[in-house]
Amino acid sequence: MLKATVYVTIKQNVLDVQGSAVQGALHSMGFxxxxxxxxxxxxxxxxxxxxxxxxxxxVKAMCEKxxxxxxxxxxxxxxxxx
Amino acid sequence: MLKATVYVTIKQNVLDVQGSAVQGALHSMGFxxxxxxxxxxxxxxxxxxxxxxxxxxxVKAMCEKxxxxxxxxxxxxxxxxx
Numbered sequence: 001m002l003k004a005t006v007y008v009t010i011k012q013n014v015l016d017v018q019g020s021a022v023q024g025a026l027h028s029m030g031f032x033x034x035x036x037x038x039x040x041x042x043x044x045x046x047x048x049x050x051x052x053x054x055x056x057x058x059v060k061a062m063c064e065k066x067x068x069x070x071x072x073x074x075x076x077x078x079x080x081x082x
Numbered sequence: 083m084l085k086a087t088v089y090v091t092i093k094q095n096v097l098d099v100q101g102s103a104v105q106g107a108l109h110s111m112g113f114x115x116x117x118x119x120x121x122x123x124x125x126x127x128x129x130x131x132x133x134x135x136x137x138x139x140x141v142k143a144m145c146e147k148x149x150x151x152x153x154x155x156x157x158x159x160x161x162x163x164x
Contacts, residue, residue, distance in 0.1 A: 001117075007124055022125070022148070031144055033137075035083075035128030042089055042124040043104070046117030055115075062113055066104070 002047040004059045006077040008068045009040035043067060046082070055079055084129040086141045088159040090150045091122035125149060128164070137161055 010016045019037040026034045045062075047055050059077050068075040092098045101119040108116045127144075129137050141159050150157040 009124065009126075019125075025148055026144060029144075029147065031140060033130045033140065034144075035130055036126075037128075038126045040124040040126075042091065042122040043101075044091075044118075044120045044122075046119075048115045048117055058113060058115065062108060062111075062116075065111065066107055 001082050002049060002052065002055050002079050003082045004043075004045040004047055004055065004077055004079050006043040006045065006059065006063060006067055006075060007040060008043070008063075008073050008075045010038060011072055011074055014072045040073075041067075047079075050081075052079055052081075083164050084131060084134065084137050084161050085164045086125075086127040086129055086137065086159055086161050088125040088127065088141065088145060088149055088157060089122060090125070090145075090155050090157045092120060093154055093156055096154045122155075123149075129161075132163075134161055 016038050019039045022039065023034055023037040049055050056079065063075045063077065064070060098120050101121045104121065105116055105119040131137050138161065145157045145159065146152060
């Protein structure tokens with residue numbers, strides 16, 4: 001069994017409206033030291049396979065096809081044995 | 083300047099409906115090796131301060147008050163100098 005941890009983030013040059021809203025909320029709560037806020041997704045997937053190199057390719061395909069919108073989002077992932 | 087990276091995840095004993103939906107979608111796309119899928123949030127905050135111990139306490143307060151719903155979500159965070 002492998003565990004894949006996937007991080008999906010909005011590309012640097014794309015406006016992060018959710019992040020801007022959270023930044024505004026934090027400022028209004030008195031957290032004035034907060035500069036930019038970027039919000040992404042964090043996914044943990046259990047994979048019923050032990051073949052790490054095959055799993056790498058499969059997770060990459062999942063990200064490209066479903067988990068990330070590669071027009072506006074970047075992704076990275078890590079695999080670890082569990 | 084510090085960068086805080088915050089991970090907000092749904093507690094293990096709480097049903098992750100978004101994760102279940104993604105799991106179903108991955109299965110229907112032929113990724114049958116996927117077991118459980120858990121989806122959380124990943125936040126990057128720029129902090130205009132250099133005091134790490136103060137920043138720790140402030141980020142904890144931000145998580146408790148706004149970034150995480152501590153009834154159903156866990157959070158963890160890391161600070162790094164930028």
